[in-house]
Amino acid sequence: MASSFPCSLCFLLIIVLTLLGGCFAKLLYPLPSKKNEKNRKPLQTSRPYNIAHRGSNGEFPEETSAAYTRAIEEGADFIEADVLATKDGALICFHDVTLDDITDVATHKEFADRKRTYELQGSNTTGFFTVDFTLKEIQTLRVKQRFSFRDQTYNGMYPIITFDEYISIALDATRVVGIYPEIKNPVFINQHVKWADGKRFEDKVIETLLRYGYKGSYMSKDWLQQPIFIQSFAPSSLVYISNLTNSPKVLLIDDVTVPTQDTNQSYLEITSDSYFGFIKDFVVGIGPWKETIVATKGNHLAAATDLVAKAHAHNLQVHPYTYRNEHEYLHVDFHQDPYAEYDYWVNKIGIDGLFTDFTGSLHKFQEWTSPSNKDEKSASELLSKIEALISSSHH
Secondary structure: OOOOHHHHHHHHHHHHHHHHHHHHHHOOOOOOOOOOOOOOOOOOOOEHHHEEOOOOOOOOOOOOOHHHHHHHOOOOOOEEEEEEEEEOOOOEEEOOOEEEEEEHHHOOOHHHHOOEEEOOOEEEOOOOOOOOOOHHHHHOEEEOOOOOOOOOOOOOOOOEEEHHHHHHHHHHOOOOEEEEEEEHHHHHHHHOOOOOOOOOHHHHHHHHHHOOOOOOOOOOHHHHHHHHOOOEHHEEEEEEEEOOOOEEEEEEEEOOEEEOOOOOOOOHHOOOOOHHHHHOOOEEEEEEEEEHEEEEOOEEEEEEEEEHHHHOOOEEEOEEOOOOOOOOOHHHHHHHOOHHHHHHHHHOOOEEEEOOOOOHHHHHHHHHHHHHHHHHHHOOOHHHHHHHHHHHHOO
């Protein structure tokens, strides 16, 4: 039967449907609603960065939407995330390559046959690995608090989130909030996850960041609009992604006796002057474990090493990890006072950023002690005195 519908209208309909199809396709991504908001308060760059370690995980289960949202509310400059991959190549925010410790995976009878033993950084590890689950399966799990001495109220309430969702939380903030993603266990992920296009884990992470507009060298206009540090314990990954993005990178440093996962070097070797001279062409800073800077003896602080001075001599920032408020982590020297610990590391050791589980307390410390606030307080007190004098003279 011949159609009476005009060809021109058919053509127009095809164009409209094509455009609509493109719109629907874009809606598959949790794109942020405020990405282009221009009036947001800028990132502070005048004092060490407050880096929310896996979100505000001292209050909520780590790397959940609640932990990241709370960290932003409490004043974080950056929210930090560990990025892993699922069996089907989806990027998720989760710290451990196994799901055992902080999810309810063991209660899911449908996954009982997923337990595996893999070699991980030189030793055999048994558990439920993220690389053996699809994203859909991962999202049926719920997260719990890692430490028994922290609030357990929110256990079982939050799912594992995707890398896209994490980025959207930052871009949806009412002020500029940076992100600090870690390319987690890239050697292991590349061994067990294969993407159809032949690309590797690092490629997929950078593709996602570029899709959301993260670009630009440290302190550039692009960087200040969407601040980011990309971190990894694997130096070869950071060198590799240097060809993919000019966003600033940070080399994480473990206990100096530990070998890196991707080279034959120990972390002691890669904190040498000669290595810093090499890696500074690829990174803007280092993220060392606190005890590589100041070791402890019997829960007391020992003498500081020259690691910070050495890094600064090579124009590298230093962002140590991890600062925690509880007595289980505070050294005797700080008398159970987290503010005393912050003061020591910021003003005596001279670091450039802090990974903390308690964003709110670090923010309060910096607000109370920042020079601008001191000046404002002094000016306010002086004005009050002047007003009092004028008032008394009138009387």
